Amino acid sequence: MPNTYASRMGTVHRSFIREILKVTADPSIISFAGGLPNPRMFPVEAMKEAAVSVLGTSGPASLQYSTTEGDPVLREFIAGRYSKTKNLSVTPDDLIVTTGSQQCLDLVGKVFLNKGDKVVIESPGYLGAIQSFSLFEPEFVAVPLESDGPDLQRLEEAFADGAKVFYAVPNFQNPSGLSYSLEKRRAVAKLLDKYGVLFVEDDPYGELRFKGEHLPTVHSLQKKPGILLGSFSKIAAPGFRIGWLVASGERRDKLIIAKQAADLHTSTVTQAVMREYVLNNDVEEHIRHICEVYGSHRDVMVAMIDEYFPDTVETTRPDGGMFLWVTLPKGCSSMELFDKAIERKVAFVPGKPFYTDGGGENTLRLNFSNAEPDRIEEGIKRLAESIREFVR
Structure with a gap:
């Protein structure tokens, strides 16, 4: 029987994290594996009111086909927040609403990448981008x-x-939880301008800062900016799958063509509900509340790590976001540790899949946003027991 699959499928594998999440479906397992926002932070009642309002006042229009660029009022809101919160000049015409920021990566790949093109990626890097670009x-x-x-x-x-x-x-x-310093941002922007490399700056976690000062985007520091990605998934509701990209001129035109070919447009009704929600609720206060909760979760996890992990284990201490990164002593395999941890009903993501150049055998990612403090305490204790048994 002839092989009917495209050759590109041989270079792309199942999402390692999605496969792990199948293992952690058991409610008795304390999971630090998923990159999940905490569902307690979802504005369920406000979204319910927004949905009722949209369907009650403009039901037929919200259920109809729409433009590829996205809801104009929603794009105006996003552009306004860039100006207000990041001092970044973005117009609604610079924006394309996408089906999650993951679609942005797919569109970038379609528009800009040929087989064999060199793509620079952080090490460790975001697994979703590695999987998307690999196609x-x-x-x-x-x-x-x-x-x-x-x-x-x-x-x-x-x-x-x-x-x-x-x-x-x-x-x-x-996965690391690390952030670029202002000096590094300026240096990166200078190098991008010098060599003319297209920068795709993904910023799904930038709003989730609970310590320190917000720093400018690299996009804003470039003389010739690249493409900036954003999302409502971490600050509102991931299930709506609403993200966006900022691009201008011919780049934006080409990305619109690619999106038309992919899905015509992002869901009209979910855009309308999100539009109604952001226009009639205090989004800034909601984000502040998320940061307060996630910051407390981060503090509990760090405190438990300090108390129970061996001194030979290193961890990042992020000032925001949803993750921290753990480095075990050299020679330790986090894949093997995962099996031991599951026996104690606690899960994490081994670090190796986040590396495109090999390595990462002794690293792992922990998510602190989606577990409550009591579960974090118990889960870190269990993980520490596994580590101490493993690193002897």
Whole structure:
């Protein structure tokens, strides 16, 4: 029987995290594995009111086909928040509403990547981007992350070697929780302008800062900005699958064409409900509440790690976002540790899948947003027992 699959499918694998989540479906397992917002933070009643209002006042229109660019009022709201919260000049015409920010990655791949193009990615890097870009068969060039951002020497070497795209998450990166310093942001922007590399800046976690000061986007520091991605998934409701991208000129036009070919437009009714929600509720106060809750969860996890983990284990201490990163002593396999941890009914994500260049055997990711403090305390105790048994 002939092989009917496209060759590109041989380079793409199932999402490792999605496979782990099947294991953690057991309610007795304390899971730090999923990159999930806490459902307590979902504005259920406000969304219910918004949905009733939309269907009651403009039901037929909200259920009809719509424009590819997205709801104009919603785009105006997003552009206004960029101006108000980030001092970034974005017009509604610079925005395309997408089906989650994951679709942004797919559209970028379709528009900009040919087989063999060099894509620079952080090491460790976001698994969703690795999976999405892999469909277009690029050559990944991994640049190590330091505590304040990418290794600039390695980054410039990658740019000078013909990189076409640089994808990064400068704020509370997934999976590491690390953020770029202001100095690194300026240096990265300078290198991007020097070499003309297209920067795809993913910012799903930037709003979730609970310590320190907000820093400017790299996008705003470039003379010739690239593409900036955003999402309502972490600040409102991930199930609505509403994200967006910021691009201008011919780039935006090409991305619109790609989206038309992909899905015509993002769901009209979910955009309308989100529009109604953001226009009639205090979104800033809602975000502040999320940050307060997630900050407390982060503090509990860090405190428990300090108390129970061996001194030979290192962890990041993020000032925002949803994750922290754990590095075990050299020679330890987090894949093997995972099996031991599951025996104690606690789960995490091993770090190896986040690396495109090998490595990461002794690393793992912990999510603190979706477990309540008492579960965090018990889960870290169980994980610490597994680690202490494992690293002897």
